Each structure stands twice: as structure tokens, then as C-alpha cells.
Amino acid sequence: MRRVLSVLAGLMAAAWSWEAYKAAGNPEGTVLFGVRVLPRADDLSMPHLWTIVQRLAGPETTGGRPVWLVVLDACLFTLGVTAAGFAAGSVVGLILAAAMQRFRIVERGLLPYVILSQTVPLVALAPLIAGWGGTLMPAWATVAVIAAYLAFFPVAVGMLRGLQSPSASGVELMRSYAAGWWRTLVKLRLPAALPYLFPALRLAGAAAVVGAVVGEISTGTRGGIGRLIIEYSREATSDPAKVYTAMLGAALLGLLVAGAVSLLELPLMRHRRHVEVVTL
Amino acid sequence: MKISRILLASVLALTACGTADTPTTPAPGAGGALTPVKVQLQWVYQAQFAGYMAARDQGYYSEQGLDVSLLEGGVDIVPQTALAQGRADYAIAWVPKALASREQGAGITDVGQIFARSGTYQVAWKDSGITKAADLAGKKVGNWGFGNEYELFAGMTKAGIDPGKDVTLVQQQFDMQALLKREIDAAQAMSYNEYAQLLEAKNPATGQLYTADDFAVIDWKTEGSSMLQDAVWANTEKLGDPAYQQQTVKFLTATIKGWAFCRDNAEKCRDLVVASGSKLGRSHQLWQMNEVNKLIWPAAGAGIGVIDEAAWKQTVDISMTTKNQTGDTVLTKAPEGLAYTNDYINQAIAQARAAGVDVTGTAFRPVTVTLAEGGS
Numbered sequence: 001m002r003r004v005l006s007v008l009a010g011l012m013a014a015a016w017s018w019e020a021y022k023a024a025g026n027p028e029g030t031v032l033f034g035v036r037v038l039p040r041a042d043d044l045s046m047p048h049l050w051t052i053v054q055r056l057a058g059p060e061t062t063g064g065r066p067v068w069l070v071v072l073d074a075c076l077f078t079l080g081v082t083a084a085g086f087a088a089g090s091v092v093g094l095i096l097a098a099a100m101q102r103f104r105i106v107e108r109g110l111l112p113y114v115i116l117s118q119t120v121p122l123v124a125l126a127p128l129i130a131g132w133g134g135t136l137m138p139a140w141a142t143v144a145v146i147a148a149y150l151a152f153f154p155v156a157v158g159m160l161r162g163l164q165s166p167s168a169s170g171v172e173l174m175r176s177y178a179a180g181w182w183r184t185l186v187k188l189r190l191p192a193a194l195p196y197l198f199p200a201l202r203l204a205g206a207a208a209v210v211g212a213v214v215g216e217i218s219t220g221t222r223g224g225i226g227r228l229i230i231e232y233s234r235e236a237t238s239d240p241a242k243v244y245t246a247m248l249g250a251a252l253l254g255l256l257v258a259g260a261v262s263l264l265e266l267p268l269m270r271h272r273r274h275v276e277v278v279t280l
Numbered sequence: 281m282k283i284s285r286i287l288l289a290s291v292l293a294l295t296a297c298g299t300a301d302t303p304t305t306p307a308p309g310a311g312g313a314l315t316p317v318k319v320q321l322q323w324v325y326q327a328q329f330a331g332y333m334a335a336r337d338q339g340y341y342s343e344q345g346l347d348v349s350l351l352e353g354g355v356d357i358v359p360q361t362a363l364a365q366g367r368a369d370y371a372i373a374w375v376p377k378a379l380a381s382r383e384q385g386a387g388i389t390d391v392g393q394i395f396a397r398s399g400t401y402q403v404a405w406k407d408s409g410i411t412k413a414a415d416l417a418g419k420k421v422g423n424w425g426f427g428n429e430y431e432l433f434a435g436m437t438k439a440g441i442d443p444g445k446d447v448t449l450v451q452q453q454f455d456m457q458a459l460l461k462r463e464i465d466a467a468q469a470m471s472y473n474e475y476a477q478l479l480e481a482k483n484p485a486t487g488q489l490y491t492a493d494d495f496a497v498i499d500w501k502t503e504g505s506s507m508l509q510d511a512v513w514a515n516t517e518k519l520g521d522p523a524y525q526q527q528t529v530k531f532l533t534a535t536i537k538g539w540a541f542c543r544d545n546a547e548k549c550r551d552l553v554v555a556s557g558s559k560l561g562r563s564h565q566l567w568q569m570n571e572v573n574k575l576i577w578p579a580a581g582a583g584i585g586v587i588d589e590a591a592w593k594q595t596v597d598i599s600m601t602t603k604n605q606t607g608d609t610v611l612t613k614a615p616e617g618l619a620y621t622n623d624y625i626n627q628a629i630a631q632a633r634a635a636g637v638d639v640t641g642t643a644f645r646p647v648t649v650t651l652a653e654g655g656s
Contacts (some may be wrong), residue, residue: 127357220324
């Protein structure tokens with residue numbers, strides 16, 4: 001209950017500061033030494049919240065479906081893509097982490113590339129992966145691949161730290177029981193890794209959303225919120241509120257995924273103490 | 281949904297063949313199995329691509345034995361690269377950009393110059409007194425960059441302005457807000473898109489939409505610095521293969537029919553673009569259809585798609601000599617190899633003409649489109 005209230009309060013504060021800036025800010029923006037330090041507050045750049053709400057209720061184009069329904073549909077599509085990417089990325093991340101924990105040589109050989117993988121710009125990657133659409137997999141799945149590509153990284157790195165976290169005495173105890181690698185993994189390492197895993201999953205959830213939205217924008221894949229953002233932003237000149245409806249949708253999607261991921265940990269983390277975790 | 285529509289279209293087309301109103305080549309493989317063909321567009325469905333969409337939905341492609349799928353573009357999709365890498369069989373791309381990719385090794389050939397004319401404008405407020413390129417001196421000039429800016433730079437250079445010194449260059453977003461807010465004095469705009477967006481915006485002072493009287497347009501066609509834009513590009517290496525040659529002729533024949541259909545049925549083509557899920561409104565799409573028709577029709581000379589040598593030369597010359605703000609030219613040397621050929625488009629025109637299609641459209645008259653607020 002308190003959580004819900006605090007979320008609502010946060011939303012109210014955000015809405016209030018938007019309108020407050022509109023009221024107090026310079027409509028032409030604030031320019032210091034030729035650099036714009038504060039954005040314009042006029043209706044073209046920052047439409048009133050009620051204009052955006054009105055736009056949500058209005059039809060997309062004459063006679064079309066209402067905007068809120070279109071945005072919701074797009075969010076659901078992207079949610080599906082994000083979920084697929086998140087699941088695939090997490091599984092890949094977990095497998096990589098286990099392999100790196102098991103074989104030191106794999107860790108040495110692979111970890112630099114895992115880190116390197118995140119420095120490859122999506123701009124270069126997206127068109128390549130988009131090319132798989134329609135032949136290897138449906139178009140939406142290529143976006144899920146991009147989401148998974150961003151999502152696997154925090155899981156792999158975080159989980160590796162977690163699997164390596166048990167103390168030497170714990171590991172030695174397991175060895176004295178003649179427990180093999182698998183049994184040690186299940187009985188000792190996995191439980192110990194949970195506090196590392198969940199923050200990693202939260203990062204992965206956020207990364208999957210970003211990956212899905214950016215992937216859609218980049219490859220122009222139809223149906224999702226990313227595609228809607230670029231399509232609506234083309235109308236920014238004549239219908240500025242419309243862009244914000246799509247952005248609201250994207251923000252909502254991010255919150256939803258973050259919430260869903262934190263729900264994952266409820267059953268597993270109830271009696272565990274939270275540990276300060278720094279990934280990487 | 282989409283598949284069923286394509287199926288329906290092809291079924292309709294096949295029955296149309298049955299009534300034999302056009303003597304078309306029979307589909308390869310007497311069973312009527314269609315050859316799948318992928319075409320990469322530059323952007324999402326809009327009237328700029330209506331001719332291809334009409335050829336698909338009217339069954340002109342399936343008449344030719346082709347099952348054409350039109351791949352929509354995205355922010356990072358470069359059509360000519362998709363073509364060169366084999367992700368598409370044909371690509372629609374602007375000539376200078378495609379030539380730049382060619383110079384970097386993409387093996388592609390212009391086989392049909394669908395847009396004979398350029399649709400790039402530089403738009404200013406009427407009260408700014410800017411009416412021609414020379415007036416841009418000392419002004420804040422918006423440009424898109426990314427290779428979309430060369431007509432502007434060539435135009436200014438031609439008018440005796442040094443784009444590096446005599447104007448303030450501003451990187452422009454893909455909307456027209458900067459011009460509306462008077463942050464810049466002149467903005468780049470496509471006649472069929474951004475210019476229409478200006479006319480769909482409300483003037484806060486009057487509460488009415490802006491009109492063409494509020495703006496002055498510099499048209500690079502009259503300034504003599506226009507470059508060739510939308511063309512059909514094919515894979516150069518595959519053009520050595522007779523099957524691909526044949527397929528190219530078929531694809532172009534059906535494409536010609538599609539564009540002729542949209543010339544004669546602008547509203548129907550608008551409807552099919554809107555029905556395909558375009559987010560831009562109906563009046564905007566009709567405006568775009570009409571403006572695009574103006575870039576194609578009337579098609580002087582042999583007909584639609586034939587590459588005009590003078591226009592090609594002008595495009596290549598500007599590509600080699602005009603520097604943008606970072607001092608780059610589009611091309612460092614003249615295009616080598618088979619950069620363009622009229623072989624296939626001429627065959628396609630002959631076939632389309634034989635099928636009774638008006639390939640020159642000399643009688644074409646643009647319609648007057650009234651834009652609604654927000655283009656709806």
C-alpha cells in the first residue's frame with residue numbers, strides 16, 4: 001500500500017514539475033553563451049499534460065482508433081518482444097556464467113569478449129540482425145535478439161560474481177562431503193548467488209526494454225512502441241502532443257518490466273538479507 | 281492478415297489473367313509458383329512508395345510471376361547496403377547516396393530512375409525576403425546532413441556563397457519546428473513531406489493553418505543544383521545472370537504499371553497506403569501522392585524510369601565537386617563500372633506500352649490537395 005502511494009506521489013511530482021516548468025520557464029528556453037541550458041517551455045516543445053491526455057483520447061487519424069488503444073497495443077507488442085529477449089538473454093547469461101565459473105580458462109578467454117560485446121554499437125549490429133527477419137525468424141524475433149544481446153551481459157557478469165561468492169571454507173566443506181561440481185553448484189553456489197542475480201536481472205530487464213525499443217527504431221520493425229515513437233515524431237511539427245503519447249507508453253513499459261522483474265524475486269528472497277552488490 | 285491480402289491480390293490477378301485483358305508473360309513454372317522477390321524501401325510505408333505498393337496490391341507483380349515483398353526501412357537500414365549484402369533483391373535509394381556506397385564497394389546498378397526530378401526544397405518565411413539561393417548569405421541555414429544536404433550546398437556554391445563562411449549552418453531535425461520557431465531562417469524540406477507538415481501546422485497568431493503564402497520556397501530544380509533521387513537499384517553481379525535480368529525486366533514492368541495506376545488513381549493509392557498502416561493522415565498522404573506524381577510525370581523522352589544522361593551527369597558532377605560543411609564530397613572520383621543502365625527499363629517500357637500502359641503520362645495534371653490540421 002505504502003509502495004503504491006509512493007509511486008503515485010512520484011508521478012504527481014513529475015507531472016507537477018512539468019507544468020511548473022511550463023509556467024515558470026522561458027517559452028524561448030534559456031540560452032547561456034550561445035548554448036541552450038534549459039529547454040523551451042512553449043506548447044510546441046512541451047505540450048500541456050491535458051493536451052497530451054486529450055490526444056490520447058482522440059483518434060490517431062480521422063476515423064482511426066483512439067491513440068491510447070494504439071499505444072497500448074504497441075506497448076503489449078513490445079512487452080512480448082522484451083519478455084522473449086529478457087528470457088533468452090537471461091538463459092544465455094546464466095549458462096555463460098556457469099561455464100565461466102566451472103572452467104577458469106573459459107572465464108579468462110570469454111569474459112573480455114563478453115565485455116567487448118557491449119561496446120559494439122547497436123547501429124552497426126541492428127541492420128545485420130534485421131536481415132534475419134523473414135528468413136531465419138519472424139521480424140519481431142530479430143528485435144528480441146537485439147534485446148537479448150543487451151540483456152545477457154548483466155546476468156552473465158552478475159551471476160559469475162555470485163557463483164564465485166561462496167567462501168573457500170564453504171567450498172571445502174562441500175568437497176569434504178565428496179560433492180561434485182553439479183551438487184556444489186545447486187546446493188551452495190546457486191543459493192549464494194541469488195543476491196547477486198536479482199540486481200543483475202533488474203539491469204537485464206531495463207536493458208531488454210532499451211534493446212527492444214531501440215531495435216524497433218533502428219530496424220523499423222512494425223507493431224511496437226519504438227516504431228510508434230519514430231512515426232509519431234515525424235508529426236512533431238503539426239501535432240506535438242502525439243509524440244509524447246508514445247513516449248508515455250514507452251515509460252509505462254519500462255515501469256511495468258521493472259515491476260515484473262522485482263516480482264520474480266519475491267518468493268525467493270523473502271527470508272534473505274539484502275547484500276550490497278556491485279556488478280563488474 | 282497481410283499474407284491473406286497478398287494471396288487475395290494474386291488470386292484476383294490470376295483471374296484477371298484468365299480473362300486475358302493483357303498479354304503478359306506467363307508465370308515461370310506453369311504451376312504458377314511465384315518467384316519471391318524482396319525490395320528494400322528507404323522508409324516505412326508512405327505514398328513515396330505507392331507505385332510499388334500498388335503494383336503489389338493490384339497484382340501487377342504476380343501477373344509477372346513475382347511474389348514481391350516490400351521491406352520497410354528503419355533509422356539504421358541503408359537500402360543499398362541491404363541490396364549489396366544480399367538481404368534484398370532490389371533497393372530503392374537516392375542516386376548520390378547509392379553512388380557513395382558504390383564507391384565503398386557496393387556492387388549495385390541503377391536500373392530504373394523512377395523519380396526523374398528532385399523533391400528537395402529550402403523553405404524560408406516569406407517575410408524574410410529569401411527567394412533564391414543567393415539570398416541565403418548571412419542567414420542561419422538548416423540542413424539535414426548525412427548526405428541529404430548536397431543539393432543545398434551545390435546551390436549555394438553556384439550562387440557564389442561559400443557555405444563554410446557566408447552562412448551559419450545548423451543541423452536540422454527531421455521536423456520543421458526550428459523554422460516555425462524562427463531558430464533558423466531556411467529549412468530543408470521534401471516537397472512531399474516536410475513542406476506539407478508546415479502547411480498542416482496551426483499558426484498560433486491566427487488560429488488558422490499556415491498557408492503557402494506564409495513561406496518562400498527555393499526549389500533546387502530551378503536553381504540548377506538538383507540531384508537524382510528515388511531509383512531502383514539492382515545487384516550488379518547478379519545482372520550477369522539471365523534469370524535475374526529477366527526478373528529485373530518483369531519487376532520494372534510491373535513497377536511501371538503500379539506508378540501509372542497511382543498517377544491515374546491518386547486517391548485509390550492514398551487509400552491503400554493508409555490501409556497498409558501508415559500513421560500519417562489521409563490528407564497528408566494524398567498531398568504526398570500528388571507531389572510524388574509530379575516528380576515522375578510527365579516522364580519526358582522514352583518514358584518513366586529512363587535515366588536521363590544530362591541529369592545523371594549533373595548528379596555525378598555535384599557529387600564529385602561540392603563540399604559539405606566538413607569538406608567532404610559525395611564521391612572522390614567518377615563512378616566506375618556499371619553504375620547505371622537503361623537496358624532493362626527500356627525493355628520494361630516496351631512491354632508495358634504493349635500492354636496498353638501510358639508510360640509517359642504527357643496528359644498528367646496534378647490535383648490540388650487541401651491539407652487538414654495534422655495531415656488527417
